[in-house]
Amino acid sequence: MTEFTKPSVEYFELWPLLVVFGVACLGVVVEAFAPRAARYVSQVVLALAGLVAAMVGVVLIARDVTTYDDGAARGILAVGGTIAVDGPSLFIWGLVLALAIGGVLLFAERHLDGGSSAFAGQASAVPGTDAETAALAARREHTEVYPLLMFAVFGMMLFPAANDLLTMFVGLEVLSLPLYLLCGLARRRRLLSQEAALKYFLLGAFSSGFFLYGAALIYGYAGSMDFALINEAVRNDVGNSSLLLIGTGLLSVGLLFKVGAVPFQAWTPDVYQGAPTPVTAFMAAGTKVAAFGALMRLFYVALGADRWSWQPMLWIIAVLSMFVGAVLAITQNDIKRLLAYSSVAHTGFILTGVLGLQASDQLAIGEITSIQAVLFYLTTYGFATLGAFAVVSLVRDAGGETTAIDRWAGLGKESPVVAAVFAFFLLAMAGIPLTSGFVGKLAVFSVALAAGAWPVVVAAVIASIIAAFLYIKVIKVMYFDEPVGDGPTVAYPSVLTATTIAVGAAVTLVLGVLPGPVLDLAAAAGEFIR
């Protein structure tokens, strides 16, 4: 029995994590003690201040992060080696925080729906009962959504930075549990929302089970949960390799479920559709970023030496995701479901970048790395998705948001600005040149090609062309179809949603025209530390 040593906590490097976690806890306290009238303002301000403070921390850490162990990577291992604060972690933290700020702004929007937010007045009231009516009449609202969001952000930051299997699992759960709750809190169409939350929870729990079992098997193989030690074991080829393979497979299930890859995508359309749109926007963008960060760290750091056995599996998953996502999206008649399937297709494209892993000695000097390509793609995808869902929340009729696509007919005539912005986001997702999506696709395709995965790239090009068709189909409905008689109107948002949309559109444009700085930033993030 080795003696227990207290791990050192690197407070400066963990500052962003601690601030977010602290603010989340503080939010719970505010909820308990602040008078009802003051809660909305104080929670929003608190959340935004926390996120901004964490963002400042990320920038400060990134400025003086040091080279690790004389290698190509920079960063430190914190808390006894369980958390890796390195370039990719910091990049993802920054991205998640930026998306979370957008999320808070969307959560706080009260202008669209007659002065109340998108969340249920009293979530515990059974839909359709007097209790619900009373809650609505009293203009109650759940301000707990802000602490919940902050907890989820904390999870999203811990997840990709986790450097052992247990911490990764904790990150996974901390990120997921608040999201399950948030999904069920829609003000309108509450049954759909609650159904989505329950489904997400059950399936999420199921896939977490796979992850845990996989972790146990890997522990059985390597005798450690630590990524560096697992890597050591794989290199030295110790013991029973079928334990390793099955363990790898089960761990992948947990992660691929979170990113929504086929065949683990079944929940995405239901959950994206049922959840309140601000939650969908935040979740779709943030979860994917965090989960891909974790996926890369697990596969590159812990299982990098074994990549010949998992790369073909990812080939299959990537191709399946792209095709199933793109093809099924075509027949959707609900805009949120369509965006959900499109996100499944994007998962496939990002996986194309993930499987472009090459050993560092095979790369030419300065050649784009798979980490760099994936980080860049995640940035483009995150902002386009956040912006697109924010636009969805603007198009409304008497019953709330109008998500049936055929009801969007003629939107281009009635609200040219909103239609144009949405069309721009769709073109970016389609990867048309001069939008961010084009550069992102080019980056992931070229790393996959350089790693010899040309069949995946050919499939990806074909899939992206199928996908382009469906985006153009929506544009056609908005611009070419005659408006329906009592069609939806576009609600004028407050400055909160407007800012989010404007920032999303600006980032999408700038990353398409001048992607250099962000590509450089992703390159500066460098490798994972081991």
Added chain:
Amino acid sequence: MVAPDTGAGGVFDLLWLVIALPLLGAFLLLGVAPFLQGSLKASADRHGHLVGTAAAAASFVLSLVLFIALLGRGAEERQIGQHLWTWFETGTISVGMDLLYDQLAALFLLLITGVGSLIHVYAIGYMEHDVRRRRFFGYLNLFVAAMLTLILSANFVGLFLGWEGVGLASYLLIGFWQHKPSAAAAAKKAFVINRVGDIGLSLAIALLFATYGTTDFAGVSEHAADASQDTLTALGLLLLLGACGKSAQVPLQAWLLDAMEGPTPVSALIHAATMVTAGVYLVVRSNFIFELAPIAQTAVVVVATVTLLWGAVLGCAKDDIKKALAGSTMSQIGYMMLAAGLGPVGYPFAIFHLLTHGFFKANMFLGAGSVMHGMDDDVDMRHYGGLNKAMPVTFLTFAMGYLAIIGFPGFSGFWSKDRIIESALADNLLVGVLAMLGAGITAFYMTRLMLMTFFTEKRWAKDVHPHESPKVMTIPLMVLAALSVLGGVLLAGDWIVTWLEPVTGHAEHYEPPLPALVITLLITAVVAVGVATAWFLVGKRDVPREAPREVSFATRAARADLYGDAINDAVVVRPGASLVGGLTTFDRVGVDGAVEGGSSAVGGISTTMRRLQNGFVRSYALSVLAGALLVVLALLAVNLA
């Protein structure tokens, strides 16, 4: 070999303005005008077309100045580069927003902005009564800007940007009259088929990156020979696929005839003079690849020969005047492609025919528009007849285009087609003979069109009163007619061949199987036979107002676009649709039913829903389990194999 001189200075520093001017026009008309209020807005709607036309015309003047400046430089110094900004750069991959102005681009610039300006002027009259005229001119400007980007880019990525841009503009303009369902359907068809071609171009670009690490014309042309033979062949074939989509070559030809749903100025500008010839430009521009990939070159020749006959046959059977002309466009682009597939011998003639075709086909399309204008937008030639008296200017200008396309000695088309057939004969006897046959069929269908429209007895509908079009429409027709007659002057002293030689490479001297004069006489004889046949079959007989039903199999096939759509349907659409259908059904029945279920739950059928709901989560979970098995099996399979 492309090695641009980036420090030319002087007027060449203004190169970017050629693109920026029409882009600014589009921005003003589409981006600013809709947000004006009150009288400003009304004024924008009333005068917007002038802004659009001025933008195109200014771009033309600048192109002309640049061309003169280029003429003033030595033959070795005629490749001008301009670096605008670095688009993106990551280590080895660097893509700049770079422009390349050389002999080839100079000719295209003049064609696009020159013919483009004339068509803008014409459209002022043609679209006079359309309430959305301002928007129409905005789209036209957008198209011109995108087309110029395509031509002026110094790398394949920039070319792709323009390529997508013209595709988008073409989609918007085909579907411009969106109240017609046929127009919306045609726009969609054009878009989908073009995407198939785009697969080729995007894969080619990815392959260029992987092979050469760059897509600059300069870099690729310098290192072209370093790649393996297989890579070069693949590159050539992929580029050809891209070219087929944009230029409506078999097997991606089906969209062009439907695209005639767009307003006639669009058909003249995009679907005759400029955009559809982008494929020819792509092949000629990529000569450094095709020169090293003989298999791909042969494929170009085969595709081109099939298309030139295919289009000609379609042209024979169509009663819709615009569709007959569209078939003819397809066929003439086939001639250009054929020349482009012959190597350095053919490149200058491909471009030469592209230019003369731009003149005479734009002329005839605008003429057809003028006829439709006078005939209440009827496009059926069986309802025309005897229009030479009613519309003298349109008739005379159209006749110039007609004489040019059939290759009447001395007219522009005579010179360009003659040289293509001659070089084809020298290359391969069969191809040459087929090209000659195509010339005969061209003469037949064009004479048929001419006779049915302007001669034979009047078959007008009762309340139609044909009249000549206004000056704003006829003046562009006259200019284009003059160009159709005189375009051949470009070949005087082999000027165009010498001019393009630094870009397309020096041609080996070739020996046609017969003396050149004999070939010319033969072609002229074949054309005469075509004309005579049309005269006896159409001119000497009565033309029924209704298309006869009892016709031969060949006519029926040609009327049905040689079953191009049926083939597409059987090979692509139906399997694709059943795949989508199958997947959707699986998704709904197998795992997903909650789409409808979920929304009806809102109605309050919660009991039923709860029961259904359990089932669904269970089946979702089942799919997760199956996925887990798949993942583990894939891992094990790879390792045990």
